[in-house]
Each structure stands twice: as structure tokens, then as C-alpha cells.
Amino acid sequence: MKQKYLWLVRRAYRALRHPKLRHRVWWRKLTQPIFERRLWKPCRDTVAIGLAIGLFFGVIPLIPQSLFAAIAAMRMKGNIPFAVAVTWLSNPVTNVPIWVAQLWLGNQVQDLFSLAPPEFAGTFHIPHLGVVNAATFMVGVLLSGIIAALLAFPIVHLFSAIMPHHLPKLPKLPQRARAIVPPRGSRSSGS
Incomplete structure (x- = not known):
């Protein structure tokens, strides 16, 4: 792999x-x-940041999720391939369950804080779900993105602790040629 x-x-x-x-x-x-090569080599910290960014943008219903994830990973010094790959978590098969879970989460937050949906947000009717407020859905989208991003860090650090040879703390840098310098005591003084 x-x-x-x-x-x-x-x-x-x-x-x-x-x-x-x-x-x-x-x-x-x-x-x-x-x-920048270090953004492409997997190490614990860059993968954790890249995975968090990818999960955040993966659950947000946008068309160019991968592009936004790559740009955010560049700016936040996260692993770019991981950030882009994780956005494919949401695809045509998984979108509907993710959206239903986000709607449920938005409704739970709205009920928990006893908030009325804002008047300016539009409402729409979804079969089998009823009338849905767009603001409630957006609260669920943002909250699910933040929760998914925060869960990425303990998952990556746990994986790195269990299998350190697969995901090292620091990226492996190429060995550079070292100049051969004789020890200080072995120098001969010119006679």
C-alpha cells in the first residue's frame, strides 16, 4: 500500500x-x-492536519471539495494527498446519509438551545423528512465538519503510537553527504 x-x-x-x-x-x-516536499511525505503531524482538513471539507456539500482541501492544506502545512483523498469520503452513495445526519445534528442543537429558526433562512420540503430549515441544516453541516476534523487528531496520533514505522513523527529526510573531518586530536602539526 x-x-x-x-x-x-x-x-x-x-x-x-x-x-x-x-x-x-x-x-x-x-x-x-x-x-514543498514535506507536504507530500507522510509524517504524524502533517497527516493529522491534512486528514482534519479533508474531513472538514469532505462533509461540507460543495462541488470542488478537493480543490478547497488542497488549498487549505497548502496554507496550513498539512499533507496534501491525504487532505484531497479524504474529501472523497462524501460521494453520491454516502451524501444522503451524511446530509440526514447533519440535519439531525442541526435539529438537536436547535432543540438543545431552544432556538427558533431564523426567518430569513429558507425552508424546503423533503419527502419522508418533512419541512427543513436551511439554517438548521447549515448548523449541522458546520458542526459535523468541526467534529470530524477534531476526531482526526486522536485517530492519527493513536495510529502513529501503535504503528510508528508506518507513520513516523517526522518525515524521513534524504541522507546528505557528510564531510569527513578528522577528529581534533589526530591533526598533525606541520613540522
């Missing part, structure tokens, strides 16, 4: 640095933060 991940990351990295795009100034300014 690690080999497949690395293959996918390398392929995406090369596609973003394609020679036809590389010479364009606007593309370089837009993608310069993407090419």
Missing part, C-alpha cells in the same frame, strides 16, 4: 510540474507552495 501511495504521489507531483505548465508565471505563483 505504501508503494502505491508513493507511486500516486510521484505521478501527481510530476503532472503538476509538467514542462508545458512550468514556464507560466501565474502557474508557478499558484503552485509554488504545493511543491
Whole structure:
């Protein structure tokens, strides 16, 4: 699985640095933060941030979730591939259950604090659910995104504690050539 991940990351990295795009100034300014290598290598902290960002944007009903997650991961120094991949948690099969859970969560918060739905928010009728207020749904969307993002950190840290060789604390950096310096005592004084 690690080999497949690395293959996918390398392929995406090369596609973003394609020679036809590389010479364009606007593309370089837009993608310069993407090419920071540490945002592509999995380590505990960057994966936790990337997973939190991906889960947050994954439950929000937007069309370009992956794009927003990638931009947020760049800005917050999270792992970009994880942030983009997790947004696919919501897909045409899982959207309806996620939306029903968000509507339920919004209704629970509204009932808990005894809040009346705002008048300016529109209401719409959904079969088998009844009349739904848009503001209640949005409260559920934001709350579910925040809860999912906060759950990412303990999950990643627990996984890293159980399997530290799969998800290290720090990214593995390439070994650099070290200059061979003789010890201080072994220097011969010029005679």
C-alpha cells in the first residue's frame, strides 16, 4: 500500500510540474507552495492536519471539495494527498446519509438551545423528512465538519503510537553527504 501511495504521489507531483505548465508565471505563483516536499511525505503531524482538513471539507456539500482541501492544506502545512483523498469520503452513495445526519445534528442543537429558526433562512420540503430549515441544516453541516476534523487528531496520533514505522513523527529526510573531518586530536602539526 505504501508503494502505491508513493507511486500516486510521484505521478501527481510530476503532472503538476509538467514542462508545458512550468514556464507560466501565474502557474508557478499558484503552485509554488504545493511543491514543498514535506507536504507530500507522510509524517504524524502533517497527516493529522491534512486528514482534519479533508474531513472538514469532505462533509461540507460543495462541488470542488478537493480543490478547497488542497488549498487549505497548502496554507496550513498539512499533507496534501491525504487532505484531497479524504474529501472523497462524501460521494453520491454516502451524501444522503451524511446530509440526514447533519440535519439531525442541526435539529438537536436547535432543540438543545431552544432556538427558533431564523426567518430569513429558507425552508424546503423533503419527502419522508418533512419541512427543513436551511439554517438548521447549515448548523449541522458546520458542526459535523468541526467534529470530524477534531476526531482526526486522536485517530492519527493513536495510529502513529501503535504503528510508528508506518507513520513516523517526522518525515524521513534524504541522507546528505557528510564531510569527513578528522577528529581534533589526530591533526598533525606541520613540522
